[in-house]
Amino acid sequence: MTCIIIDDEATARAIVAKHCSMVSDLKVVAEFDNAIDAIKLLNQQDVDVVFLDIHMPGFSGVDFVQTLKNCPKVVLTTSDTEFAIAAYEYEAIVDYMVKPLTAERFKKSIQKVKSALDKKGTPVSNQQSGSGSDALQELYINIDKRLIKLHFNEILVVKAQGDYIDITTENKEYHVHTTLKKIKDKLPDKIFLQIHRSYIINFSKIIDIEDNSVLIRKMVIPISRSNRPELMRRLNLV
Amino acid sequence: MEQPNLKYIKELSGDDIEFEQKFISILKDEFPMEIAAYKEHIDSKETNEAADVVHKLKHKFNILSMEETYRFAVQFEEQLRTGKTDMDSDFRITLTRINDFLKTI
Numbered sequence: 321m322t323c324i325i326i327d328d329e330a331t332a333r334a335i336v337a338k339h340c341s342m343v344s345d346l347k348v349v350a351e352f353d354n355a356i357d358a359i360k361l362l363n364q365q366d367v368d369v370v371f372l373d374i375h376m377p378g379f380s381g382v383d384f385v386q387t388l389k390n391c392p393k394v395v396l397t398t399s400d401t402e403f404a405i406a407a408y409e410y411e412a413i414v415d416y417m418v419k420p421l422t423a424e425r426f427k428k429s430i431q432k433v434k435s436a437l438d439k440k441g442t443p444v445s446n447q448q449s450g451s452g453s454d455a456l457q458e459l460y461i462n463i464d465k466r467l468i469k470l471h472f473n474e475i476l477v478v479k480a481q482g483d484y485i486d487i488t489t490e491n492k493e494y495h496v497h498t499t500l501k502k503i504k505d506k507l508p509d510k511i512f513l514q515i516h517r518s519y520i521i522n523f524s525k526i527i528d529i530e531d532n533s534v535l536i537r538k539m540v541i542p543i544s545r546s547n548r549p550e551l552m553r554r555l556n557l558v
Numbered sequence: 559m560e561q562p563n564l565k566y567i568k569e570l571s572g573d574d575i576e577f578e579q580k581f582i583s584i585l586k587d588e589f590p591m592e593i594a595a596y597k598e599h600i601d602s603k604e605t606n607e608a609a610d611v612v613h614k615l616k617h618k619f620n621i622l623s624m625e626e627t628y629r630f631a632v633q634f635e636e637q638l639r640t641g642k643t644d645m646d647s648d649f650r651i652t653l654t655r656i657n658d659f660l661k662t663i
Contacts, residue, residue, distance in 0.1 A: 329614055330584045331621060338570060338577055377610055399616045420566055420620040464606055466639065 321437070322366075325351045326358045326384070327373035327397065332419065336371045336397065339426040346430065355384040367392050369414075369433050374398040380465055385410050393436050395429050397421065459506050461487065461496045468494070472511055476525050476536050478503055480518040488539070515551055516544045523554060562622035562659045586660050589618055593653050600646055609638035612649070618656070627652055 323346060325336045333351045340348050349367055352358040356379055358370070374381035374396050381398075385391055391412035399419045414436040415429045460467040470489060479486045480500040487494040487503075496503075504512070504520055514520045515534060519541050527535040532548070534541045543551060564582075571578035592611055599608035612635045619628040630652070634645040 329617060330588050331581070332617060334581050334584050335570060335621075338574075338581075375610075375613055399613060399620070419617050420570075423570075464639075465610070 321346045321368040322349050323369040324349050324367050325371045326355055328353050328376045335421055343430055355379045369393045371395050385412055393433050475522050478520040515547045516542050560624050560626045562624055562656050565623045566621055605638045605641050609635045
């Protein structure tokens with residue numbers, strides 16, 4: 321097996337490299353202190369596995385996984401446990417190790433990589449796995465290089481704002497660099513409904529509907545003519 | 559007050575003395591650079607950037623088997639993400655203590 325190591329900390333790279341040296345059939349092809357340089361290599365050369373730090377300035381581990389069209393197997397390494405759930409949303413990610421790495425944990429990870437390689441044999445896509453968003457209870461948004469977990473039931477309204485979206489939750493508003501279409505694909509249809517080209521609402525949070533608008537909390541959300549029939553169909557109208 | 563130690567590094571290195579020396583050398587190079595970066599960001603009131611450095615320093619605390627200090631850093635990182643620096647003075651004391659320790663090894 322071949323691997324690369326990506327981590328902006330030299331000590332962290334040294335630790336991973338040391339553990340790799342203890343695995344007889346694993347060769348470290350290269351080490352990188354940033355993900356961009358690693359992508360340049362992966363565009364020219366295949367490797368079996370990437371040991372990837374998730375928290376790096378500028379271009380995070382998640383950005384890395386999302387960017388590659390054919391991503392090798394990825395083992396995430398990080399100091400935070402909070403990213404674990406988000407990590408497994410990507411098919412390429414086969415394991416998640418919390419620093420500092422131990423020999424025992426590293427061996428388990430290698431077994432997981434080997435099992436994953438045996439199943440697939442080739443690099444996998446970076447598409448999100450699972451049976452769709454309906455099976456999940458939350459999503460993660462990337463704010464200033466932090467992945468913040470939002471439970472579906474706390475999201476009230478999502479509004480398109482050019483290249484960004486505004487997510488209004490029970491307690492806070494988040495400005496996220498993505499499109500309404502992308503987040504719509506992540507939200508379960510059972511709970512959320514697009515009622516306007518710029519608005520997706522949490523259906524269960526509707527207070528009332530009047531003419532061509534919906535009231536959620538103190539927000540009045542417009543209903544477009546084309547989306548109105550679906551909204552009416554979903555209402556448990558007496 | 560929690561003291562840094564080489565337990566994890568010894569376990570990682572095993573009988574590989576050459577690796578142990580090389581690793582300690584990397585640690586001794588990297589730690590002061592991260593301290594300097596941390597102080598610079600705090601002085602410039604760049605709390606989010608300071609939090610990024612604290613995130614890296616957290617790992618060093620684990621490497622030096624400092625569990626309490628790690629937990630302190632987790633809290634401080636979260637605090638910095640909200641723009642607050644209340645724990646800065648205590649954090650600097652810890653950094654100095656670790657830096658002094660690294661000079662002895």
